[in-house]
Amino acid sequence: MRLRARAYFRAVRAALRGIRPLPPRISPAELVEQGMRIRAKRRKGIAASDFIYGAVIVFLFMPLAVLLVYSFNSSKSGSWSGFSLQWYEKLFMGSADLWHAFENSILIALSSALMATVLGSLAAVGTSRYNFWFRPYVRSMSFIPMILPEIIVGVSLLVFFAGIGLKLGLVTVWIAHTTFNIPFVYLLVSARLEEFDPSIVEAARDLGATEAQTLWRVVLPVTMPGIASGFLTAVTLSLEDFVITFFVAGPGSTTLPLFIYSAIRFGVSPVINALSVVIVAGTVLLVYPARNFLKAYAAH
């Protein structure tokens, strides 16, 4: 009984919304029907945006799907000519240069993310809790690299390294990556610091904790999710970067994106298809559990 009454009221409300003035002497059944029709009509806008969303997902995934299919193609270029695993074999067995570039990428990603995380997190703690004369400088300096086009950062670093006579190599790549990673870590850690109650820190101080103890036992654990996501973001950005690395890398410091660049400069290379599939699968497998872990951690 209650359910029907509620449906009736809902229908009346819907009808009142849609039809002005209300047609006289309309039966409840008709009202329900009319209400439903109006609701369905209203939902059309959402359906259209859902349709666009679906199309975008297809658009976003289609190139990856094409790579996946073509990585199993037996012919070297172009049309499909049968299933084969030869490109995967070549990827894992006969591509020493590629794996060397991969090693460089991992090395640079981990070391630059670590450096950026240390510098960025400390600065975030410093600017969130204290005021000092160069605080505005730190804040704006941590913002500008993010909005400046990558090519400017790359070119200016190249000119700088040439000016001070530092030979291009792994060290210059590491410096460049640390530099563009710092703002992201700083931002993520600052956001986390803004969320928590600063009186916890004051309480710790009042109870006699030293600055080092407060930092280590109170601030660090609370900020950990921000620091962890800052570190992960930095690793990702570093592995991803092509433009800046292109300018500051020298012989022997080829990273994976640079290797891919030289391989695809003159067209399609099936080994790169296989590599792409491995990378995409790898990132999804790595990042998905990490995200869940972060969410669980943040919920504590």
Place this chain on the structure above:
Amino acid sequence: MKRNYGRLYAAPQALWLTVFFAAPLAIIVAYSFLKRDLYGGVLPQPSLGAYKALANPTLLTVTWRTLWVSVAATFFTILIALPCGYSIARSGNQAMRLFLVIVPFWTNFLIRIYAWIAILGNEGFLNDLLRLIGLEADSTQFLYNQGAVVLVLVYMYLPYAILPLFSTIDKFDFTLLEAARDLGASRMQAIRKVLMPNIRGGMVTAVLFTFIPIFGAYAVPLLVGGKDSYMLGNVIADQVTKTRNWPLASSISMGVTVLTGIAAILFALTSRRSKHPVVEESGIGPVSATAGIPGGGQA
């Protein structure tokens, strides 16, 4: 008294960014006012030559093209991203829908460009498909033109636009739309007059996140564009690595930085000046509107 440890914490980062970010930029500024050394590098003689060289017609054509391509790509990106963000925000399964948008985003930048080469190329998937269904006998070159550059740029920066748009639309109170509809607004009117002004912040972020990187694009026009789709980023790179005209590379970089800055400031200003007419005038005014005024939050 509490000692001020802030300086101590922030100093290492400040030092790092001064040496490896501010100093290199300062060098670029300085080089742009110096004379070119014919063997690469610069001569220590002040000169405005690099800025005068900016007026050369080839460079102006490239500048115009870069602007045009960036505006077109940003426009299409936002046009597609807006309903997407809306759809994600209204969906019952936001996490899944966001995840689907982000996954292609994790894929390496160059691999995503490469995937489009594999699709659009002479021996690519699209030509394969067209031959298969009998629409063509030969192959068409879809790559190495302006259209390919815009398409791939839209593809690359779509998630950058979808994410900020989603997060503002998600915060929007949709009962306001219903109210607008009840008060007689059509669906489009409600979206245009109620939804759009309230998500302007997200729009600004989305436009900046797409326009700025696209304006400085280097890899995409290099790999999927032809000779006629060179953008400013490519010219800078060529001047640095091939022609080795550092003052000119520096003055173009300055130009790009200034144009980017102007775009960012203009956008930030338009977003600040715009009011949120519906919310403010109706007095539904969000708490945040009063929270900005000192003491407003407590009252």
